[in-house]
Amino acid sequence: MRTVAQHQEAVRDLLAPFVDRDPMIVSGVTASALAESGDSHRVLAAPVDSPINLPPFDNSQMDGYAVRTADIVPGVSLRVAAPIAAGAGIRSLEPRSVAPIMTGAPIPIGADAIIPIEAALPPRFPPASVPATVAFLRVPEVGAFVRRRGSDVPAGTRLLPAGRALGPAQWGTVAASGVTELAFKRPINVLVLSTGDELRAGGAPLAPGQIYDANGMSLAIALAECHAIVESVLVVRDDVAAASRVLADHGPWADLILTTGGVSAGAYEVVRDLFVGAGVVFDSVLMQPGGPQGIGMASFAASGQALERPLIAFPGNPVSALVSFEVFLRPVLRELHGLPPARPRHRAPLADALDSPEGKHQVRRGTLNAAGEVELIGGPGSHLLHSYAQSTLLVHIPVGVSHLDAGDPVEVWNISD
Numbered sequence: 001m002r003t004v005a006q007h008q009e010a011v012r013d014l015l016a017p018f019v020d021r022d023p024m025i026v027s028g029v030t031a032s033a034l035a036e037s038g039d040s041h042r043v044l045a046a047p048v049d050s051p052i053n054l055p056p057f058d059n060s061q062m063d064g065y066a067v068r069t070a071d072i073v074p075g076v077s078l079r080v081a082a083p084i085a086a087g088a089g090i091r092s093l094e095p096r097s098v099a100p101i102m103t104g105a106p107i108p109i110g111a112d113a114i115i116p117i118e119a120a121l122p123p124r125f126p127p128a129s130v131p132a133t134v135a136f137l138r139v140p141e142v143g144a145f146v147r148r149r150g151s152d153v154p155a156g157t158r159l160l161p162a163g164r165a166l167g168p169a170q171w172g173t174v175a176a177s178g179v180t181e182l183a184f185k186r187p188i189n190v191l192v193l194s195t196g197d198e199l200r201a202g203g204a205p206l207a208p209g210q211i212y213d214a215n216g217m218s219l220a221i222a223l224a225e226c227h228a229i230v231e232s233v234l235v236v237r238d239d240v241a242a243a244s245r246v247l248a249d250h251g252p253w254a255d256l257i258l259t260t261g262g263v264s265a266g267a268y269e270v271v272r273d274l275f276v277g278a279g280v281v282f283d284s285v286l287m288q289p290g291g292p293q294g295i296g297m298a299s300f301a302a303s304g305q306a307l308e309r310p311l312i313a314f315p316g317n318p319v320s321a322l323v324s325f326e327v328f329l330r331p332v333l334r335e336l337h338g339l340p341p342a343r344p345r346h347r348a349p350l351a352d353a354l355d356s357p358e359g360k361h362q363v364r365r366g367t368l369n370a371a372g373e374v375e376l377i378g379g380p381g382s383h384l385l386h387s388y389a390q391s392t393l394l395v396h397i398p399v400g401v402s403h404l405d406a407g408d409p410v411e412v413w414n415i416s417d
């Protein structure tokens with residue numbers, strides 16, 4: 001028997017070697033390359049510094065006129081020079097002239113301020129082909145509407161630290177700095193095996209006594225939410241020889257093997273039969289659902305060689321498997337992939353009384369009603385996956401509690417996002 005905290009620690013220890021794995025260095029990282037790969041979930045293994053100033057040159061913040069402030073006298077007309085578009089090279093501004101300039105265009109040498117087009121007389125640009133003059137109402141301050149070189153990021157600035165998961169703004173700032181070679185943490189590859197002779201993959205007809213595999217789907221999605229890579233989700237028969245063949249074929253590339261089913265005390269417990277004495281410890285965790293658990297460095301043979309891979313074995317009932325994932329694996333995988341590890345959690349009063357096995361940490365499913373009270377959905381049965389699917393909360397009733405009354409506070413984890 002082990003406590004929830006002890007098993008959480010065991011999972012953390014098993015996956016600890018992944019924290020310091022060699023990074024993967026990727027070059028040619030561009031938006032189109034990312035779009036092609038379809039995977040932008042990345043965590044930096046090394047910091048990113050900007051090799052350039054951002055902006056790289058002084059440029060205009062407005063559509064307007066680039067001017068020498070010393071030349072501006074309110075109401076006195078000045079000659080209009082050729083316009084400067086975004087993307088133009090660096091020009092010079094002749095004394096006693098002003099240049100139409102567009103947002104993002106480089107400030108010409110000699111100019112020291114921008115006057116927005118709205119403050120010009122007339123407040124519109126003349127056609128470029130016709131000689132023209134323009135006057136202004138006021139003398140601008142030196143530097144007005146000029147975006148200085150390096151004002152966002154001076155060259156050499158640390159843009160992002162190691163360990164940062166990249167979201168849109170982080171990817172954008174990397175792109176703006178022109179950095180295309182990055183060191184990423186390696187995401188964890190997971191092999192998901194649903195064990196059970198009764199299981200069929202979706203699409204196949206059910207014979208009497210058979211059910212569809214729910215765990216493969218829910219765990220594949222749960223793993224994806226942790227930015228783990230799921231390359232294969234397979235149904236495995238309750239047959240040691242068949243399961244060994246699956247491991248030989250698919251085990252070698254996996255960083256982690258995640259199984260469901262076959263760990264209880266019944267007959268035909270294929271995961272237990274395969275790995276008891278082969279690196280995996282099978283134990284009872286004081287949690288309901290999700291009591292029977294297996295964990296360890298599993299030994300198996302592939303291509304005539306002995307291999308070892310971290311293996312985590314959850315019980316087969318779909319609610320048990322998913323609650324096990326939430327409590328044991330999700331926080332560790334999320335942290336490894338640079339994501340917030342914990343579900344948002346708070347305490348709220350129960351809408352109704354409940355009973356709980358005193359010696360176990362019970363996890364129920366529920367939602368908040370209009371009064372902000374926790375309403376349970378479905379009973380404690382660990383086959384009630386549809387009730388789970390309707391829930392927005394995991395409701396935690398700790399060890400030592402056998403009964404709670406309506407109005408008693410419980411800890412809830414928000415699982416709705």
Ligand code: AMP
Nearest residue numbers: 194196213214215261262264315316317
């Ligand atoms: P086990 O842990 O293998 O004893 O399975 C416990 C219960 O969960 C049994 O009723 C199984 O039929 C069911 N079960 C096991 N694996 C799955 C799965 N992948 N999808 C849906 N139900 C499952």
Ligand code: MG
Nearest residue numbers: 196261262316
């Ligand atoms: Mg089974």
